[in-house]
Amino acid sequence: MGRSIYRKAKETHLGQIYEGMIILDNDLVRADWRKAKATLTDTLVKYGAVIHTARRWDERALAYPIKGNQRATYFLLYFELPDGRSSELRRSLDLNVNVLRYLFLAVDEIPAEEAELASAEEANDFELEPPPEDGPRPSVFDELDAARESERERLRSDEDGSPKREETASKPAESQEEKSPEGDTPSEESPKAEEAATATTSTDSPQES
Amino acid sequence: MALKPTPGIGAKNCDDPKLDYKDLEYLGKFLTPQGQIVSRRRSGFCAQCQKELKQAIKRARHLSLLPFIV
Numbered sequence: 563m564g565r566s567i568y569r570k571a572k573e574t575h576l577g578q579i580y581e582g583m584i585i586l587d588n589d590l591v592r593a594d595w596r597k598a599k600a601t602l603t604d605t606l607v608k609y610g611a612v613i614h615t616a617r618r619w620d621e622r623a624l625a626y627p628i629k630g631n632q633r634a635t636y637f638l639l640y641f642e643l644p645d646g647r648s649s650e651l652r653r654s655l656d657l658n659v660n661v662l663r664y665l666f667l668a669v670d671e672i673p674a675e676e677a678e679l680a681s682a683e684e685a686n687d688f689e690l691e692p693p694p695e696d697g698p699r700p701s702v703f704d705e706l707d708a709a710r711e712s713e714r715e716r717l718r719s720d721e722d723g724s725p726k727r728e729e730t731a732s733k734p735a736e737s738q739e740e741k742s743p744e745g746d747t748p749s750e751e752s753p754k755a756e757e758a759a760t761a762t763t764s765t766d767s768p769q770e771s
Numbered sequence: 772m773a774l775k776p777t778p779g780i781g782a783k784n785c786d787d788p789k790l791d792y793k794d795l796e797y798l799g800k801f802l803t804p805q806g807q808i809v810s811r812r813r814s815g816f817c818a819q820c821q822k823e824l825k826q827a828i829k830r831a832r833h834l835s836l837l838p839f840i841v
Contacts, residue, residue: 583793583834619793624835636834665792665834 581669582606582639583619584655585628585662588693591621591635595690598660602637605658609651612642614672615680621693628662632696640672785816790823792830795837801828806841 590598595618603613619638624631643651648666655661682688789797801809801824808828811821831837 585834625832625838626835628835634835663834665830667830 577642578645579614579669579672580641580643581667582637582641582664584637584639584664585634586637587629587631587660587662588621588633588635588696590660592692595635598635599637602661603639605654606639606641606643606651609647609654610644611647611651614640614642615676616640617676617680617683618690631662633693634662635693638676640669640676785820790820790827792827792834792836794827795831798824798828798831798837802837804841806838 584602586598586602590601599616599618603616606613616637616639619636621633621635623633628634652664652666655664792798801814803809808825811818814821814824816824828837832839
């Protein structure tokens with residue numbers, strides 16, 4: 563039966579090889595990706611790590627937004643870390659604003675193709691296209707926000723506006739009652755006036771003739 | 772009447788699973804349209820490989836490579 567190359571992280575012995583996947587904010591990468599990579603490796607070195615390979619794995623849209631970012635850059639590193647420094651390193655990355663998320667795994671060996679890919683990226687003529695903008699926010703979130711807002715308004719009106727509703731409900735009834743006699747009288751009177759006018763004209767006309 | 776066992780998606784690959792959290796195309800085969808992990812019955816993996824599949828998908832979800840829910 564096949565087994566995964568990963569195993570449970572053991573931080574007990576010196577010289578353990580770790581695979582680290584770190585998600586960096588695109589703003590930092592857009593400014594200068596070599597500098598961003600250097601700051602990342604420097605952080606690891608500060609806590610006693612020996613870095614074997616470090617490369618940009620991918621720049622992609624996130625499956626779900628992290629800290630308001632729709633896109634981010636993934637860095638893949640293979641490094642050795644001395645015993646007991648893992649927690650300090652994790653704390654440092656937790657406090658770093660530009661590190662959106664990270665994952666460290668203990669591995670048995672570094673994949674063979676990793677060294678080639680990392681060295682290709684370190685060449686001076688290697689150029690990286692700047693990551694694209696985050697783009698417009700998906701319309702799904704706008705719909706969700708609108709639904710949430712309408713729900714809040716409804717709850718607010720239920721809490722505060724229950725007596726108001728009664729007032730508003732009683733007002734139209736009164737107004738209708740007040741209005742109805744005024745509104746009805748002209749409509750009733752007007753046909754009578756018209757009839758009277760026609761009667762007078764009909765009676766007067768033969769006499770004149 | 773007992774249901775017949777159906778050949779799963781990963782039945783052929785159980786001997787040599789490439790269960791890496793970075794292999795999103797492969798892991799995507801074991802997700803339902805809603806983003807849930809398929810059962811052993813559908814994946815065709817043995818118990819050990821199914822656990823590794825679960826672990827790989829959860830790692831990918833943590834890194835926002837795969838969604839928790841679609």
